Amino acid sequence: MRYFVGIDIGSTAIKISVADENKNLVGHKISASGSMFYKYAQEALGELLRELGIEEKEVVYTVATGYGRKLFKEADENVSEITANAIGAQQAAKSYGEIKTIINIGGQDSKAISLDAEGNVVNFAMNDRCAAGTGKFLDVVAMNLEIGVDELSDYHFKSVGTPLSISSTCAVFAESEIIGLLGNNHSVEDIVSGVHYSIAKRIVKLVKRIGVKENVYFDGGPALNDGLVSAIENELGHKIFVPEYPQITTSYGAAVLACDAFMCE
Amino acid sequence: MHTEHTIETPHQRQNRHKAMEAISVINALKEDFKFPIQSMGYFYDLFETVYCRHEPLHEGKVKIGTMCIQIPSEIIYALDGVPIRLCNGFYTDDEIGSDLLPQKSCPLVKATVGWFASDNFSDKPDITFSPTTCDQKTKAGAIIESFGHTVIDVGFPRTKESEESHHYWRESVKSFAVKLSKFQGKKLTRSNLESAIKKIGYAQSLYHKLTEFRKNKAVPILGVDMFLVTNAFFFDKIDEWIGAVEKLVAELEQRASAGVNVAGKASPRIVYTGSPPIFPNYKIPLIIEQSDAVIVADETCSSNRMFNDMVAVDEWNLYDMIDSVSDKYLKACTCPIFTQNDDRIRRIIQLVRSYSGDGVIYQAFAGCQVYEMEQRSVLAAMEREGIPILYIESDYSPSQHGQLTTRVEAFVESLKNRKRMKK
Numbered sequence: 001m002r003y004f005v006g007i008d009i010g011s012t013a014i015k016i017s018v019a020d021e022n023k024n025l026v027g028h029k030i031s032a033s034g035s036m037f038y039k040y041a042q043e044a045l046g047e048l049l050r051e052l053g054i055e056e057k058e059v060v061y062t063v064a065t066g067y068g069r070k071l072f073k074e075a076d077e078n079v080s081e082i083t084a085n086a087i088g089a090q091q092a093a094k095s096y097g098e099i100k101t102i103i104n105i106g107g108q109d110s111k112a113i114s115l116d117a118e119g120n121v122v123n124f125a126m127n128d129r130c131a132a133g134t135g136k137f138l139d140v141v142a143m144n145l146e147i148g149v150d151e152l153s154d155y156h157f158k159s160v161g162t163p164l165s166i167s168s169t170c171a172v173f174a175e176s177e178i179i180g181l182l183g184n185n186h187s188v189e190d191i192v193s194g195v196h197y198s199i200a201k202r203i204v205k206l207v208k209r210i211g212v213k214e215n216v217y218f219d220g221g222p223a224l225n226d227g228l229v230s231a232i233e234n235e236l237g238h239k240i241f242v243p244e245y246p247q248i249t250t251s252y253g254a255a256v257l258a259c260d261a262f263m264c265e
Numbered sequence: 266m267h268t269e270h271t272i273e274t275p276h277q278r279q280n281r282h283k284a285m286e287a288i289s290v291i292n293a294l295k296e297d298f299k300f301p302i303q304s305m306g307y308f309y310d311l312f313e314t315v316y317c318r319h320e321p322l323h324e325g326k327v328k329i330g331t332m333c334i335q336i337p338s339e340i341i342y343a344l345d346g347v348p349i350r351l352c353n354g355f356y357t358d359d360e361i362g363s364d365l366l367p368q369k370s371c372p373l374v375k376a377t378v379g380w381f382a383s384d385n386f387s388d389k390p391d392i393t394f395s396p397t398t399c400d401q402k403t404k405a406g407a408i409i410e411s412f413g414h415t416v417i418d419v420g421f422p423r424t425k426e427s428e429e430s431h432h433y434w435r436e437s438v439k440s441f442a443v444k445l446s447k448f449q450g451k452k453l454t455r456s457n458l459e460s461a462i463k464k465i466g467y468a469q470s471l472y473h474k475l476t477e478f479r480k481n482k483a484v485p486i487l488g489v490d491m492f493l494v495t496n497a498f499f500f501d502k503i504d505e506w507i508g509a510v511e512k513l514v515a516e517l518e519q520r521a522s523a524g525v526n527v528a529g530k531a532s533p534r535i536v537y538t539g540s541p542p543i544f545p546n547y548k549i550p551l552i553i554e555q556s557d558a559v560i561v562a563d564e565t566c567s568s569n570r571m572f573n574d575m576v577a578v579d580e581w582n583l584y585d586m587i588d589s590v591s592d593k594y595l596k597a598c599t600c601p602i603f604t605q606n607d608d609r610i611r612r613i614i615q616l617v618r619s620y621s622g623d624g625v626i627y628q629a630f631a632g633c634q635v636y637e638m639e640q641r642s643v644l645a646a647m648e649r650e651g652i653p654i655l656y657i658e659s660d661y662s663p664s665q666h667g668q669l670t671t672r673v674e675a676f677v678e679s680l681k682n683r684k685r686m687k688k
Binding site for chain 1: 268269270271272275277278284286287288289292296317492504666676
């Protein structure tokens with residue numbers, strides 16, 4: 001058998017996907033980027049292949065993507081995460097329908113990508129400068145509230161009051177705002193839903209810059225947070241599609257590209 | 266796979282956005298300052314009821330929308346209507362209105378137009394009267410009418426010195442009274458107008474009592490709380506408003522005799538003027554009072570200008586009363602739409618003197634042309650009088666908070682230094 005590997009080295013996590021000749025996802029792995037991207041990426045790939053019972057020589061083409069893509073020297077090719085994300089989203093949503101817009105919230109950035117009918121990237125927008133309103137921001141919020149990131153969603157849906165907006169989505173300034181709200185005995189639930197709506201408003205503004213076309217696909221780690229998904233749907237006024245494994249869309253896209261590249265050669 | 270969620274309708278989304286704007290201001294008023302006033306609780310609850318829970322206050326009543334304060338509420342109350350002032354301070358509605366008006370329009374007008382465009386009211390006016398004050402309000406009336414709402418223009422003059430304009434305005438008010446009387450199927454009489462004038466006069470006298478306390482060295486109430494109280498008069502049930510303000514006056518009396526001071530020892534005393542801060546756009550007033558200054562008086566149409574001058578009736582005959590009501594809304598008005606507006610400058614100086622103001626903060630909404638234009642003459646006059654003044658242009662967007670805070674803080678610090686130097 002021949003296999004294709006896509007490896008997405010992000011600021012927070014390394015995501016690896018393996019596809020077969022029919023571009024089906026056969027396995028994936030997520031591990032923290034940590035301080036040594038390259039070393040951890042190699043280790044994670046080795047482990048994943050062992051788990052799947054795939055021998056190294058069966059991997060015939062590897063595409064790296066993400067911020068750290070150039071550090072992974074064994075890759076046959078490098079692509080930007082925007083291209084890989086677009087390809088991965090289309091492949092992952094095949095049974096759902098044609099994807100025209102992608103929202104991606106990563107560990108330290110967020111993007112909106114607009115696709116044409118053929119799935120080509122026609123436009124995209126990214127947050128500028130800082131990690132405001134990204135996964136890192138949610139980590140900081142959860143830490144301040146002394147709850148787990150995976151609990152944010154439950155708290156969101158339990159909120160009964162008016163969501164308390166956080167005026168700053170800057171992780172540093174938001175921290176003091178949240179501490180202030182807690183000090184005044186506001187409910188954690190209302191703070192959490194307020195945080196989600198603040199992020200949602202921000203990302204929807206970004207999406208509107210490139211135009212909202214249905215269907216909308218949402219990926220990246222924060223897409224695991226169903227409360228945030230609901231907040232974005234409300235801000236957008238549309239349903240959005242979240243794939244089964246929202247974190248690995250981009251690496252899967254890279255694996256699909258690896259397959260295409262190999263077949264062309 | 267994530268679960269299916271029900272998605273908000275556009276109205277629900279708009280309501281949530283407004284609730285989020287409202288609650289953050291209400292919380293700031295409640296929590297950011299020392300020595301909270303107990304009887305302010307009524308007003309915090311009122312704004313939460315109306316703007317967070319979107320509950321109607323006037324079910325079964327005929328609601329008369331007014332686009333500016335020049336529409337005499339005395340006549341509306343006399344004819345059994347409830348006046349709803351439509352000046353709007355929500356950024357949510359401003360954003361909706363932005364799609365319908367030129368980019369450089371006034372945010373207040375955009376917010377009012379946006380409100381009608383979305384047709385999302387908890388107390389929707391049955392008819393709206395639009396005095397032809399500034400250009401943007403005047404044109405907004407016609408735009409709102411195009412959404413299928415009944416809007417009736419009430420001609421308002423742009424000069425107030427001439428006999429012709431006094432006459433013109435008196436005729437306008439009469440014609441307004443006739444139209445409203447037809448709409449309501451009720452006659453305006455000597456007795457219903459007299460009792461309405463007296464009721465509003467009483468409400469005004471309560472406002473005057475509140476402002477008297479602000480002349481004290483120890484200021485017992487914040488400017489932001491005062492803005493909330495006067496803002497509530499825009500839409501509240503008048504009898505309940507009167508009851509709540511009576512309680513507030515009583516509490517302030519106690520606080521005044523106990524020497525409670527909501528400000529700091531060195532806090533400069535600010536006279537606030539310019540485009541009206543309408544809830545929840547308390548951005549600049551909040552920044553001022555969070556920067557260790559205290560607003561002791563204001564010259565704005567949402568507050569002082571609405572309450573300051575009383576109807577002066579010579580003879581309690583119907584026509585004399587209508588003329589007296591008209592005069593109050595024209596002669597005493599210090600709106601910058603007038604060609605000559607020395608009254609406004611005199612009023613500001615008088616407020617600085619009688620409230621021992623240390624400085625003036627003049628806010629103009631970006632796009633509120635008349636306030637922007639009058640800035641020059643007011644600044645020059647303050648310079649002549651030796652009164653420090655800060656001019657700020659801002660809008661409803663939450664984005665410039667940091668820069669505005671720095672400017673206000675620097676001004677407040679300079680006033681503190683001046684005070685120290687004097688000593």
